[in-house]
Amino acid sequence: MTPDLGKPDKDRPDLVKADKDRPDADTAQPMAPANQTLDQAADRPGIGTMLRSDHPFVVTVLAVISAMIVGAILIIASDGPTRQAIGYFFQAPLDTFNAAGWAVRDAYVALFEGSIYNPGGGQALAPLSETLVYATPLILAGLSVTLAFRAGLFNIGAQGQILMSAALAGYIGFAWHLPWAVHIIVAILGGVIGGAIWAAIAGALKARTGAHEVITTIMLNYIAVNFVNYLLGVTWFQAPPYNQAVSRTVEGNARFWPLFGADLRVNFSFILAIAATAFVWWLLKYGTFGFRVRAVGANQNASRTAGISVSSTYIWVMVLVGALSGLAGVAQILGSANNYQVTASVDAGVGFTAITVALLGRGTAWGTFWAGLLFGALTAGSGQLQVATTTPPDLVQVLQALVVLFIAAPGLIRLIFRLRRSDSSGSAVLAKGWNG
Incomplete structure (x- = not known):
């Protein structure tokens, strides 16, 4: 018997029962309206939306x-x-x-x-090793600048912190005679302490007197440069026969061990860079002190109202900033980047390049890590560029x-690239990227 199609559905018990018996009747998703525009559909979160926005x-x-x-x-x-060829372009x-x-x-x-990779070289992965060697101090010093940024400070003193760290770690490395495991740990701690103390001076001046950290860190850079130059002229620090401005060579017990064999220069300092990146990321995202840092960096007055000591935050932030730069100095002197000797140029310009790395990393720990790798790759590749091309x-x-x-x-x-703003103000996503 043919059903009566003219009856309304609500008056037909057979259809109502069948609809109730459907297993997905309560969970079925409503269909999108037929008049939904493409722009409204594109606003749904996803990879496609991100690639078309200013993420x-x-x-x-x-x-x-x-x-x-x-x-x-x-x-x-x-x-x-x-x-x-341009001279006869039309021909x-x-x-x-x-x-x-x-x-x-x-x-x-x-x-x-x-x-990255040279298939025609003797060691195909040697270029990648060089990239990691150049990137390691950039990552560590870049993290120090990034952490200062998040507290509303501008650390221009990474150069001086690296120099003081390298001088102290280098001295411990060649003047102290300790067992292997103890020697390298003490040398690392010495370098970290040297950088931390040098940065803490600027932090204390900022907290107690209001002296601008840009001025104080620049001045401390000059002091560090001249102090290292002085050390390179005294016999107990300088390498014999005392006719060159280089220090004595760090003993083998205080050197970082290679990660992939003695033929490749990448060493344990790169592992320290990864660990430091993870630590800064965790500190800023989950740590109580990291919350204080972000609060002070966002609004000092509101932080004081909330009971946060801005002065002590500045000091301890600069201590951590100096410790991170100190690790960069340790990587330079205990790694193979500087032949295990302190020189006047042991910082290799890392202190100022780190500012660029932190800016490229957009104030995030892992962003700084990848930016350091990019700059390390460009630095490592410049040698091959000069040799293989004009x-x-x-x-x-x-x-x-x-x-x-x-x-x-x-x-x-x-x-x-005709990107769409991520929100009406165009700043929400950038703020999330900066604070996330």
Whole structure:
């Protein structure tokens, strides 16, 4: 018998019963309205939404890509065969494009082979080892700048903290004669204490007198540089025959052991960098003191009202900041980056490059870690770039500057790649990336 289709559903007990008996009747999701726009659908959280918005990760990746594109233009402009081909462009335009393409390809392949993997070298992973060696002090010093940022402080003194740490750790390494396990631990602690004390001076001046940390840390840098220069001129610190400004060599008991064999320079200091990154991340995200740091950095007056001692927070933050920079100095002197000797240039410019690394890391621990790896790779690859191509090695510094330039101008990245703001104000996601 054919059912009466003209009856309303509510008057048909057979259909009502069948609908109630459906197992998913109560859990079925309502269908999206037919008139829902694509923009409303795109607002749902997900990878696709993130890739189309000005999420900090997306902006950072696009900033690196933009820097490489501008770098490619500079490579083409500095390439001799390309400039020569431009002279007869209208006769054979493909020659110009071929020359430009090969110049860019060779330059970036050289950077890759010098920093990640070189299949034609004697040791294919030696470039990666060099990247980790260069990245380790950048990560540690970058973490010190990042932690200061989160407390509302600007640590310009990483150079001096590294120098004082390296001097003290180096002295313990060559002047004290201790068993193997004890010697390296004491040397590490000595370097950490040296950096912590040097930074605590600036923290105490900020807390007690209101002296601006930028001024005090810069002045402390000068003092540290001249103090190390003095040490390199006295016989109990200088290496014989006393005609060069280098210290005595750190004993084997106080040296970091290699991670992947004696032929590769990467050593245990990189493990310390990973541990320090995890510690800073945990401290800022879950630690009670980290909450105080973030509160003081966000609003000093509100923190005082809440009972937080801003002065003591400043001092202890700078102690931790100096300890992290001290680990960078330890990595320089107890690792193989500086031949286990203290020199006037033992900091290797790490103190100031760390500021760039922290900015690129957007004030987060793991962001700073990856930024340090990127800068370490660029530094390691510059040697191969100089050997294998005619591209000036100064291009590496240009690339670093371009990355920071694009990172500092998220509005420009948003305009170039037509990214949508993550919220109406355009600041919520950036704030989350900064504080998360």
